[in-house]
Amino acid sequence: MTTDLEALGLAIKRAQYRNHRTMDAALREIGVSLVQWDALRAIDRMPGASGHELAVATFQSDQAFGTLASRLVDRGLITRSAGRGRRLEHSLTDAGREALREGRRLSVSVLQDLFAPLDEAQRRELLRSLRELTTEA
Numbered sequence: 001m002t003t004d005l006e007a008l009g010l011a012i013k014r015a016q017y018r019n020h021r022t023m024d025a026a027l028r029e030i031g032v033s034l035v036q037w038d039a040l041r042a043i044d045r046m047p048g049a050s051g052h053e054l055a056v057a058t059f060q061s062d063q064a065f066g067t068l069a070s071r072l073v074d075r076g077l078i079t080r081s082a083g084r085g086r087r088l089e090h091s092l093t094d095a096g097r098e099a100l101r102e103g104r105r106l107s108v109s110v111l112q113d114l115f116a117p118l119d120e121a122q123r124r125e126l127l128r129s130l131r132e133l134t135t136e137a
Helices: 005-030 034-045 051-057 062-074 094-114 120-134
Strands: 078-082 088-092
Touching: 005 034, 005 094, 034 051, 034 062, 034 078, 034 088, 034 094, 051 062, 051 088, 062 078, 088 094
Parallel strands: none
Antiparallel strands: 078 088
């Protein structure tokens, strides 16, 4: 039997939507959205990265990331400093590191619940398959 690829694509989208909705709700407890937390994670992974690099890493346009970064600066979660040329480099503040730490604490239980229907072997295979689909040649 041939797999219905449209149904497969829709199932991936539904799983992603469920993940985002559940994580966003949990993160509200610490006063950040999933988009904000994702930006904090990217800045943590890529200290001194430019806005463009962070936009790419968080699947946003440069303009959208710039707006988000401004809000994070206003909230005291990140700083931006001049780099070479017009480049702005981003880094976490102590408050940003705390929000990141608390978000990671919350995400553990959320993700355990989301993936609970799968046993460990199924989780490994899903991760392997998704990595294969998203690895660029």
